[in-house]
Amino acid sequence: MKPVEFQVTMTPCSSQPILYDEAKCIGCNRCAAVCQCDILLPSAETGKHPVVMYPGECYYCGACVMACPVEGAIRLSHPLRNRAKFVPVRSN
Amino acid sequence: MNDQTFHWPYANEVGMEEIKSCDVLVLGGGLAGCFAAIAAARKGQSVILVEKGATERSGSAGTGFDHWESACTNPCSQVTPEEIAEAYVNEQDWYSNGIAHYIECREGYDRMLDLESFGGKIRDTDDEFAGAAFRDDKTKLMFAYDYKNKFTLRVWGSTFKPALVREMKRLGVTVLDRTEATALLTAVVDGKKHGVGACGMDVHTGKFYVFRAKSTVLAMSRPARVWLFDADQPGLCEFRPFQSIGSGHAMGWKAGVEFTMMEKSVRAEYSAAGRSFPAYGTGNNHNTWYAATMVDARGVEIPYVDRDGRELKTVLERYLPAEGQKFFLKGGVIDNPKYEYRGPETLDFDELVRRGYQLPFYADLSRMPDEERRVIWGMMVGEEGKTKIPILQNYSERGFDPSRHMLQSYGTGWQSANFLEQERQFFGAPGGILHDWDLKTNIDGIYACGDQLYASDCAGFACATGYYAGRKAADAAAAGQLLDYDREDARREMERLYAPLYVEQGTGWKELNQAIAKAMQNYCGGMRCEALLKEGLDLLESYEKEIVPTLCCRNPHELMRTHEVQDILTVAKLVIHASLHRTSSSAPLFFRRSDYPQPDPECDRCHIALHQENGQVIERRVPLNFFGNLKEEYEKRNQNYIREEAAL
Numbered sequence A: 001m002k003p004v005e006f007q008v009t010m011t012p013c014s015s016q017p018i019l020y021d022e023a024k025c026i027g028c029n030r031c032a033a034v035c036q037c038d039i040l041l042p043s044a045e046t047g048k049h050p051v052v053m054y055p056g057e058c059y060y061c062g063a064c065v066m067a068c069p070v071e072g073a074i075r076l077s078h079p080l081r082n083r084a085k086f087v088p089v090r091s092n
Numbered sequence B: 001m002n003d004q005t006f007h008w009p010y011a012n013e014v015g016m017e018e019i020k021s022c023d024v025l026v027l028g029g030g031l032a033g034c035f036a037a038i039a040a041a042r043k044g045q046s047v048i049l050v051e052k053g054a055t056e057r058s059g060s061a062g063t064g065f066d067h068w069e070s071a072c073t074n075p076c077s078q079v080t081p082e083e084i085a086e087a088y089v090n091e092q093d094w095y096s097n098g099i100a101h102y103i104e105c106r107e108g109y110d111r112m113l114d115l116e117s118f119g120g121k122i123r124d125t126d127d128e129f130a131g132a133a134f135r136d137d138k139t140k141l142m143f144a145y146d147y148k149n150k151f152t153l154r155v156w157g158s159t160f161k162p163a164l165v166r167e168m169k170r171l172g173v174t175v176l177d178r179t180e181a182t183a184l185l186t187a188v189v190d191g192k193k194h195g196v197g198a199c200g201m202d203v204h205t206g207k208f209y210v211f212r213a214k215s216t217v218l219a220m221s222r223p224a225r226v227w228l229f230d231a232d233q234p235g236l237c238e239f240r241p242f243q244s245i246g247s248g249h250a251m252g253w254k255a256g257v258e259f260t261m262m263e264k265s266v267r268a269e270y271s272a273a274g275r276s277f278p279a280y281g282t283g284n285n286h287n288t289w290y291a292a293t294m295v296d297a298r299g300v301e302i303p304y305v306d307r308d309g310r311e312l313k314t315v316l317e318r319y320l321p322a323e324g325q326k327f328f329l330k331g332g333v334i335d336n337p338k339y340e341y342r343g344p345e346t347l348d349f350d351e352l353v354r355r356g357y358q359l360p361f362y363a364d365l366s367r368m369p370d371e372e373r374r375v376i377w378g379m380m381v382g383e384e385g386k387t388k389i390p391i392l393q394n395y396s397e398r399g400f401d402p403s404r405h406m407l408q409s410y411g412t413g414w415q416s417a418n419f420l421e422q423e424r425q426f427f428g429a430p431g432g433i434l435h436d437w438d439l440k441t442n443i444d445g446i447y448a449c450g451d452q453l454y455a456s457d458c459a460g461f462a463c464a465t466g467y468y469a470g471r472k473a474a475d476a477a478a479a480g481q482l483l484d485y486d487r488e489d490a491r492r493e494m495e496r497l498y499a500p501l502y503v504e505q506g507t508g509w510k511e512l513n514q515a516i517a518k519a520m521q522n523y524c525g526g527m528r529c530e531a532l533l534k535e536g537l538d539l540l541e542s543y544e545k546e547i548v549p550t551l552c553c554r555n556p557h558e559l560m561r562t563h564e565v566q567d568i569l570t571v572a573k574l575v576i577h578a579s580l581h582r583t584s585s586s587a588p589l590f591f592r593r594s595d596y597p598q599p600d601p602e603c604d605r606c607h608i609a610l611h612q613e614n615g616q617v618i619e620r621r622v623p624l625n626f627f628g629n630l631k632e633e634y635e636k637r638n639q640n641y642i643r644e645e646a647a648l
C-alpha cells in the first residue's frame, strides 16, 4: 500500500454549534472523546481546547457539554433558524 | 480560521492490518449492541464490540431517553406481554415484528433491572415526585401515558450508556471505539453460507481490521440520508445520529442477508436542517410532552377528547383509558391508532379552526399541576435524548421558565414541520432484517437486533432484542467453531476502503449524498411505478460505476464519511428493488404505485423478503403471521432463560 499523507482542513458551515471559552477550558479533550460524530479534533497544543473541525456534522446532542468537567468551558448553540420562540403566558 | 489546515492528531496506520478473533462479534455499540455484548459475556463467551463513535454516548439513546415502552412485567403493570405485543401486531396490520415486540414485552423489565444494577436510574429514589398520580410510592417507579395500566415507564435514560460501558468493561468485553465495521465475511460450509466475521477500519488512524468470530450480531441501527440531505448542516438532516446511516443494512445486503418491508417509508417527519426545530424543543403534546396543556394564540385552552370525542375535564383524565377501554397505546411508532387502542388527544385541527381557535398554538405547562409540569420540564425534557443540554439547559439560559412562559408550535400539527410527499424517511417501524425466533438472519452465525430489525421501534425494544440476540449468538458460538475466511475477500475490502485516499481532485462525499437524495426524491418518492423506479435504479447504478471510483478524501474521518455514502447508495438500490418487487399499493406500508393502484390485495398481504445471491435479487414470500403464537413459540425456545430469571 502506497503511503499517504493525511490533511485536515476546517470545513465551515453556516452555523457555529460549539463555542469554547478559552479562559475556562483546561484542554482535557473529554468533549472530543465522547462526540459520536467525531467532529472535534484535539488541539496540537497541550492545554488548548479542541478544534471544531466539521461543525456542519454536529448532531446537536450535547454529549460534549455533558462530559465537560468545567462549567461554561463549552457551549452548544442552535442555528438561528432553529431557535424556537417562547412568550409570557396569556390568560384568557 | 476558515481555510486553516491542521496537523492530523492521530497516527497514520493506512495499510496496516490487524486480525482479531473472538466467539461473539457485536457490530454497533448502541443500546442493542451493548446488551448483546453483555448477554454473550455473561455466558462466558469472548466478545468484541465494534463501535464507530464512542460507546459512552453513542447511538440514538447516547444522551438519554425518557420513555421505556411495553415493560409489561413490571410489578405495577395491569397488562400482560401477550396483550401488548398482540395489540402492536394488530395496530400495524400485521406488518409488525411480533417476535421482537413479544421479547420486548416479556423481557424488557429484566433489562431495566439490569440497568439499575449497573448504576442506571430507573426509579424516583430521590422522592422528587412522591405522591404524584404517575408514581407508585412503594416501588418508586414512575409511569407515562396510561396511568391505569402502567406499562410505559419514565426513566432517567441519560444515566444508561455510561452504565452499560462500565458493565462491559467489568465483564471483559473488548470495546473498539472509533472503528467502523464495513463488510461481513462469510464462508460456505457444506453448501450453506455461514457468517465468519467482519472487516473494519479505525476511523482515526486508517488501520484495517479483520474480525474473526463464531457468531456476529448486527446492531448498527437503520438507514438514513436516503431522501434527506443538507450539505451545509448534514448532521441535522435526520432524526437519528448522523453517523448511523444503515451500514448494517448495506453490508448485510451485500453479504446475502434477507430484508423485508424496505419499500416502506413515510413522508418525512423530522429534519432540523430545514423544516424542523430541535427535537422536543417546540410546543407540543406528544411523546416527551404528553399530555401538555395546549393553548391557542389568545391563550384559550385546547380541549382534550377521548376516542369517542367526549371532552375531558381534568388533566388526570388525559392519562386514563376511555370508558369501556382496557388500555390505550401511545409512543414512538403510534401515530394515528385504531379506535380500539386510541388514547386521549387534543381536538382535531380542522374542528379547532371551525371553532375559531387561532394559530400559533403553544404548550402552556403553567396551567398543569406542579408535578406534571416538573415531570415534563426537568425530568422528561432532560432525560430524553438530545434534551439535557440542547433544550433544558439551552432554553433555560435563554430565559424560558415553564411556570411563566409558553413554548410555540409551528404550523398546524404537533410535529411543527410540514414536509413534501417526496421527502421521505424510515420512520414508524420501517423495514429491515427478517429473522427467526432466535433473531438469526437467513445466514447461519449472523444475528440482528434493535433498530436493524424490520419494524423496529424504541429503546426497550433495542435493549430486550439486543440481550436476546446476544444470548442466542452465544449459545451458537459455544456449540460452533471458528471458521476460516477468504483472504481474497478481505484484501478486496481493504482496497475498496482505501481507494478514495488515492484519488486526486475527485468527487466529495457530500456531492454524491446530495445526488442520491435527489434521485430518490425523483424516482422513489410518494408515487412510484415500474418505469420510474427502473430509471432511478439505472441512475444509481451509473453513480456506482462512474462516480464511486472518483470519490476522494484526505483523512480517515472523511474516508469514513465516504464509506457511509457508498453504503447509502447500496441502501437506496435496495429500496428500489423492494419497491419493484411489490406490485400493488399498500396503506400500512405507505406505499403507492401508479401502475398498481389497488391497495393491499389479499395475494400481496405478506412479507416480500429479498436477498442477493450472485448479484441476483431473490424474492421469497413469507406470511405475515409467520411467527405463530407468540407466547407458545417464545416459551418453547426460552426455558433456560425463564428458569434463570425465576431463580434470581
Ligand SMILES: Cc1cc2nc3c(=O)[nH]c(=O)nc-3n(C[C@H](O)[C@H](O)[C@H](O)COP(=O)(O)OP(=O)(O)OC[C@H]3O[C@@H](n4cnc5c(N)ncnc54)[C@H](O)[C@@H]3O)c2cc1C
Residues within 6 Å of the ligand: A036, B027, B028, B029, B030, B031, B032, B033, B050, B051, B052, B053, B058, B059, B060, B061, B062, B064, B065, B066, B067, B068, B069, B179, B180, B181, B182, B219, B220, B221, B239, B240, B241, B243, B244, B245, B246, B247, B248, B279, B332, B384, B385, B386, B449, B450, B451, B452, B457, B458, B459, B460, B462
Ligand atoms: C433523539 C431520540 C430520542 C429517542 N427517545 C426515545 C424514548 O424516549 N423512548 C424510546 O423507547 N425510544 C426512543 N428513541 C429511539 C431509541 O433510542 C432507539 O430505537 C434505540 O436506541 C435503538 O438502539 P440501537 O442499539 O438499535 O441503535 P443505536 O442506539 O442508534 O445504535 C447504533 C450504533 O451503531 C453504531 N454504528 C452505526 N454504523 C456503524 C458501523 N458501520 N460500524 C460500527 N458501528 C456503527 C452507531 O454509531 C451507534 O452507536 C429515541 C431516538 C432518538 C434519536
Ligand code: SF4
Residues within 6 Å of the ligand: A017, A018, A034, A035, A036, A037, A038, A039, A040, A057, A058, A059, A060, A061, A062, A063, A064, A065, A076
Ligand atoms: S453536540 Fe454532539 S455531535 Fe455536536 S459536537 Fe457535541 S457531542 Fe458532537
Ligand code: SF4
Residues within 6 Å of the ligand: A020, A024, A025, A026, A027, A028, A029, A030, A031, A032, A048, A049, A050, A067, A068, A069, A070, A073, A074
Ligand atoms: S471537556 Fe471542557 S475542559 Fe475539557 S477540553 Fe472540552 S471544553 Fe475544555
